[in-house]
Ligand code: AMP
């Protein structure tokens with residue numbers, strides 16, 4: 001998944017459980033990767049309009065993505081892949097595409113065209129998907145399941161910015177999770193104290209390049225424009241009970257922007273969030289405010 005992962009567990013069965021979790025994550029990579037030709041997703045992307053049978057993992061992730069696409073009005077859209085490729089975010093060969101090229105690629109972006117029937121998926125010819133916005137969250141949920149069913153009730157996992165805190169620390173205190181700062185001049189934004197939660201951050205700072213025009217282009221694309229989302233939000237952290245949902249939401253809310261992200265939270269609920277704006281405001285939802293400590297002397301706005 002092109003990222004660093006660290007899994008730490010405590011207790012009698014911990015090593016064995018961690019080995020199984022790592023095995024599961026590696027197997028997921030094999031079925032979900034867009035760069036492994038035999039993966040479910042590669043087969044789907046090269047299907048040229050034919051119906052493809054996919055495994056349970058790919059199916060679950062695609063279904064969840066469609067649910068969040070629907071609820072976010074298309075801010076999350078896994079059919080964004082052709083646009084991501086044009087920007088070079090899939091290969092690292094970055095360049096800003098011409099606006100005409102983006103306009104024509106956007107004709108291949110529309111999550112409502114994904115059809116699921118039983119365990120088969122059909123994409124229109126020319127369409128392709130990338131599960132990068134939710135796969136790590138799903139993987140962290142799978143790892144959590146394995147650890148818990150192996151009897152582990154004390155662990156902390158970090159799958160490239162997707163943190164899963166199981167139980168509390170070995171000393172009985174809540175886990176302390178540092179939330180990364182989108183700003184270069186500070187090490188981290190603040191500390192969350194949590195038990196049994198997923199904490200997932202999406203940020204413009206995570207992957208970007210500087211274009212020939214000197215502008216910064218980051219990896220989260222607004223499916224309406226085909227350009228990296230520029231709405232005043234620099235990073236979003238989502239705290240909740242489901243790894244895949246937190247991951248899907250962190251990406252979607254970053255695209256939605258400050259106002260719409262708050263609307264989404266008020267309407268749908270079921271999670272807490274921290275929004276960080278380009279002008280260095282930190283906004284946290286009321287359900288997590290008491291568990292968050294700012295690392296700087298900036299004010300934290302609490303919303304209800
Ligand atoms: P995350 O780090 O979870 O926010 O996921 C970001 C990744 O999701 C990017 O690196 C792309 O692979 C992919 N992506 C970018 N924009 C979108 C979007 N609007 N909808 C779905 N996936 C996206």
Ligand code: MG
Nearest residue numbers: 133247248251
């Ligand atoms: Mg995400």
